Amino acid sequence: MAGNEPIFPIGVRCVQDALDRAGHITQLIDFVETPEMSSTFDWLDDEWDIIGFTIRNIDPIEIAAGTHVDDYIRFIARIREELAERGLEPLLVGGGPGFSLFGDILVAKLGLDVGVVGPGENLMLDIAKDPHPYRGRRVSLQGRRHEGFLNDVLHHPPSLMDAYTEAHGxxxxxxxxxxxxxxxxxxxxxxxxxxxxxxxxxxxxxxxxxxxxxxxxxxxxxxxxxxxxxxxxxxxxxxxxxxxxxxxxxxxxxxxxxxxxxxxxxxxxxxxxxxxxxxxxxxxxxxxxxxxxxxxxxxxxxxxxxxxxxxxxxxxxxxxxxxxxxxxxxxxxxxxxxxxxxxxxxxxxxxxxxxxxxxxxxxxxxxxxxxxxxxxxxxxxxxxxxxxxxxxxxxxxxxxxxxxxxxxxxxxxxxxxxxxxxxxxxxxxxxxxxxxxxxxxxxxxxxxx
Ligand code: B12
Ligand code: SF4
Known part of the structure; x- marks a missing residue:
């Protein structure tokens, strides 16, 4: 976003932390940490069960600054094409504060299976435990309170923190x-x-x-x-x-x-x-x-x-x-x-x-x-x-x-x-x-x- 420093992805880190603690295998791909991964799609080869997308901002709210929605539509359409070429069908899930504002609409426009509105940890844990019932649901579900917020210390991976400490204030x-x-x-x-x-x-x-x-x-x-x-x-x-x-x-x-x-x-x-x-x-x-x-x-x-x-x-x-x-x-x-x-x-x-x-x-x-x-x-x-x-x-x-x-x-x-x-x-x-x-x-x- 022109004029804005990228924001450290704490929301999706909360979700990843909850999944890791429950024993799932996760990978967080952050395009500040690894910009090349937004155009090379080798990471899709790993046959993931689920790919989650975090959408923080829908637009910059500035009257002169337009929207990001079209970029998200283009990007996720490309991901779907890449997956189809590989014959892979992971469950596609959306979440994040910007996403939450337009959950159902974005699920449809982005071609996702399901969306999460609000706190993502518990619903993502449910989805990861058994993805099948969520395939093709085409709706957004309301997230729930996460007790881990009160008990679990959130420590971020050093490589992700390095990417932000070095470059962005x-x-x-x-x-x-x-x-x-x-x-x-x-x-x-x-x-x-x-x-x-x-x-x-x-x-x-x-x-x-x-x-x-x-x-x-x-x-x-x-x-x-x-x-x-x-x-x-x-x-x-x-x-x-x-x-x-x-x-x-x-x-x-x-x-x-x-x-x-x-x-x-x-x-x-x-x-x-x-x-x-x-x-x-x-x-x-x-x-x-x-x-x-x-x-x-x-x-x-x-x-x-x-x-x-x-x-x-x-x-x-x-x-x-x-x-x-x-x-x-x-x-x-x-x-x-x-x-x-x-x-x-x-x-x-x-x-x-x-x-x-x-x-x-x-x-x-x-x-x-x-x-x-x-x-x-x-x-x-x-x-x-x-x-x-x-x-x-x-x-x-x-x-x-x-x-x-x-x-x-x-x-x-x-x-x-x-x-x-x-x-x-x-x-x-x-x-x-x-x-x-x-x-x-x-x-x-x-x-x-
Ligand atoms: C704090 C904050 C800021 C701080 C951020 C500081 C920092 N370094 O983190 C500052 C002041 C810098 C800021 C700036 C901006 N912000 Co701001 N910000 C917020 C605020 C209040 C909290 C966000 C937050 O960190 N929450 C805590 C984290 C843990 O929660 P979370 O990210 O929502 O994640 C949870 C869920 O969303 C979900 N989730 C997240 N990812 C995923 C992924 C999946 C797959 C799933 C299932 C779930 C999931 O689970 C997470 C854990 O429960 C929100 C409003 C709000 N109440 O949410 C606005 C908000 C996100 N900001 C917004 C905007 C627009 C901006 C600016 C563009 C404003 C501007 N014109 O400058 C800039 C953009 C900065 C940028 N480069 O992106 C809007 C976005 C809506 C929109 N129109 O797009 C919001 C919603 C406020 C609003 N006006 O409505 N912001
Ligand atoms: S309702 Fe609360 S969080 Fe929202 S703008 Fe007003 S004071 Fe801020």
Whole structure:
């Protein structure tokens, strides 16, 4: 993905670890570790019972950046051809966070036997034990809670870790919890992806061994993969205290945080813990839009969070996505004023447009199902927004990179298909917004005019 560092494949490693512990023979093929294996298919000769594909991202969510779906379709079609030439018929299984959003559709489009939505360990164990009942099922099944999350220390193979420590900013994801987020942001599919995960919190002793293991392998940057790291403040404090206790020189870490709950004690222990960025996502800094987005905090909480961060000298990143439900000329200038008054130039990460994902409140508002959303489809917003943001933000935020992104976003948005979907929150004002969809092959959104 242009502009993105590859992400260490912790999801599929969890699945592989569970299979290995149950005595299966597995091989993880990672195209960062062995790029040549994406075009040479000798690894198919081994007559595998099952081949699983992990799909992390469906698209980059950036309005200018297209989709990966067509690449996945092409790649897996090629794998099926190669298998047919060899007269082999392993069971083909799909999984991963991006995959989970469109499970049934991707099973059909990719020609897989079965898909797994959410946590993959237990279902993959069932499938591996007896693959036959799953052949040709052509559905996605819901993954289940995996108890091993609480007991098994996840250590990754050295060769895989080497591939990522050497080439890609040496960042690795670490899971601390399997818990659905308690907030209900209207664009967020996390609860759906995570499934029924029983709220498991990884014990500190296990977490300590995992962190020590990846540190010894040479990683110096960790991203805790929780939807919100501090949604349960006491547990988050335990994790930060653990980092202090481990006292690993030069270890940096980041995570997604919420401005509330966030108290003084937390600010204090975060300081000196190696925190690289306290990332918060108010997404708008206008209270009405924040409410429409389903945020359970408002600008006062963000302000208090920023004051605390300043007090303890914590590096912050504030994510804003312009173009949410109810966004107008006025709400953009409110957000811009908050940003201009309170953020330094390197503290803002701004994006344009909400990619509507299935099983979210936005998809229900827009009355679009997963078929219509497979290719990037954005919540209705006024294209003038690109200009308003540039007009309203202080010049310190208008970096060359920001300008390039804005121009690319505007150009991409203009080329997209326009859908006659009303912004429900503005129906009363009589203002009609336009939804945007890409024109890529197989997208039938255009028919909804
Ligand atoms: C943490 C995170 C990040 C971190 C990652 C840090 C790191 N080094 O790991 C950062 C901030 C860097 C990041 C970046 C991005 N992310 Co992100 N990220 C997440 C998040 C919150 C958690 C992912 C995770 O690691 N979970 C923990 C692991 C263990 O779980 P898992 O991968 O889901 O694996 C389980 C199952 O999926 C399944 N499984 C996995 N593989 C397989 C394979 C088989 C065969 C089977 C059966 C099962 C299976 O079993 C696993 C164990 O239970 C998810 C949202 C979510 N709640 O899932 C978004 C998410 C994956 N990200 C997403 C996106 C889009 C991005 C970005 C493109 C954003 C951007 N524009 O920059 C970039 C892309 C980066 C890249 N190069 O790929 C989207 C993907 C959806 C989509 N539209 O495609 C998600 C779903 C969030 C969303 N907005 O909806 N991300
Ligand atoms: S706070 Fe984050 S993880 Fe929770 S619903 Fe909102 S966007 Fe999703």
């Amino acid at each position: 040496a960042m690795i994801g670490v899971e601390t919890r399997r818990k659905t987020c308690y907030q209900g942001c209207v664009y967020c599919p996390y609860a759906y992806i995570a499934g029924d995960n029983a709220g498991d919190l990884k014990p500190m002793s296990i977490l300590a061994q995992e962190i020590q293991g990846i540190y010894d392998a040479g990683f110096r940057r960790i991203f805790f993969t929780d939807g919100i790291f501090n949604s349960e403040l006491n547990y988050a404090k335990q994790v930060v205290r653990l980092l202090h206790e481990l006292s690993l020189p030069d270890l940096k870490w980041a995570a997604y945080f919420t401005p509330k709950p966030f108290d003084d004690e937390f600010g204090k222990i975060l300081a000196g813990s190696g925190i690289e960025a306290v990332v918060v996502s108010p997404d708008s800094l206008d209270d009405a839009v924040m409410r429409n987005l389903g945020k359970t905090f408002d600008t006062r909480h963000v302000l208090r969070f920023l004051e605390r961060s300043q007090k303890y000298q914590l590096p912050v990143r504030v994510n804003v996505v312009f173009g949410g439900p109810g966004e107008t000329r006025k709400t953009i200038s409110n957000s811009a004023k908050f940003i201009n008054d309170n953020l330094a130039h390197n503290e803002l990460v701004a994006h344009m447009g909400y990619r509507i994902l299935p099983s979210t409140e936005l998809s229900r508002q827009a009355k679009m199902d997963a078929h219509e959303l497979l290719y990037p489809t954005y919540y209705p917003f006024d294209l003038e927004m690109f200009n308003w943001v540039i007009q309203d933000l202080d010049s310190r935020f208008i970096t060359p990179k920001f300008m390039i992104n804005q121009l690319a976003g505007r150009a991409a948005a203009r080329k997209m298909v326009k859908l006659g979907v009303q912004d429900a929150t503005h129906a009363a004002s009589g203002r009609t917004y336009l939804a945007l969809a890409s024109r890529l092959e197989g997208n039938d959104c255009g028919s909804k005019k």
